[in-house]
Amino acid sequence: MPTAAGVSKGTLYVVGTPIGNLRDISLRALEVLSAVDCIAAEHVQSAQKLLAAHAVHITAHSIHTRIMPLHQHNEGNATEKIVELLVSGKSVALISDAGTPAISDPGALLVQQVRARNFPVVPIPGANAALCALSAAGLIAPHFFFYGFLPAKSGERQRKLASLKTLYACIPVFYEAPHRVLECVADMVAVFGPTREITFARELTKIFETIHTSILGESLDWLRADENRLRGEFVLLLAPVEEPDQEDISPQAVHTLAILQRDLPLKQAVQLAAEITGESRKKLYARALLEQRAGM
Secondary structure (H helix, E strand, C coil): CECCCCCECCCEEEECECCCCCCCCCHHHHHHHHHCCEEEECCHHHHHHHHHHCHHHCCHHHHCCEEEECCCCCHHHHHHHHHHHHHCCCCEEEECCCECCCCCCCCHHHHHHHHHCCCCEEEECCCCHHHHHHHHHCCCCCEEEEEEECCCCHHHHHHHHHCCCCCCCEEEEEEECCCCHHHHHHHHHHHHCCCCEEEEEECCCCCCCEEEEEEHHHHHHHHHCCHHHHCCCEEEEECCCCCCCCCCCCHHHHHHHHHHHCCCCHHHHHHHHHHHHCCCHHHHHHHHHHHHHHCC
């Protein structure tokens, strides 16, 4: 049953918190943080700072609320402790250092296990860096693809980026740390070429918030031009690319390619289909990739 503050016993609340400006928090989030029995936080000090910043809006109860750490290194153990609290009828709020928990932050395992044991999970919406950046980037596409953090090693990172080359009419969105952003963008240039546009969104909602768009070929120079541009957490957004025009491929070429693909590897089938029909190998290859993706 809900308490006077609207918080129910045996319930996990997933609470979105500010990504920079501490005033970007909802009244409902403050009510929940004030009333729960325990707060599971990525870092205890960050949670204490958040509560202190809003002391005038929270109840005396929250001053004594237990704050326990839940981060990537202890999420398994912390999950069991939180489940025990829920079993005993306690209410728990999950927060990350910034933004919405369980999105490129710890918390997904906890939510999964709590739901698996049939305890209520209640989302309290809040800030999210990816959506914040998308709303201010001015990129137009019917879809976006949130990837999060790319691999730290260049070879694996380039392979992951290459897998997104046929992501058409869609804005790929990535998070990146300041100490890796130059390497990451260099790999994007290598994979996507110098003419594709990229938008950098850094220090969102903070004093030195920057939203800058350039082509990839000029982006490294822009980053290096001012050492301050390499500070803060980044959201990287790539401009969408249009799907290749397939309408001018003849039905005969499409049929020939389909027959060859039954027995041959993709590249060999495309090469032979191009030689037999005289169609563009590039267009046939793009067509084959699209059909391959559609069949997954």
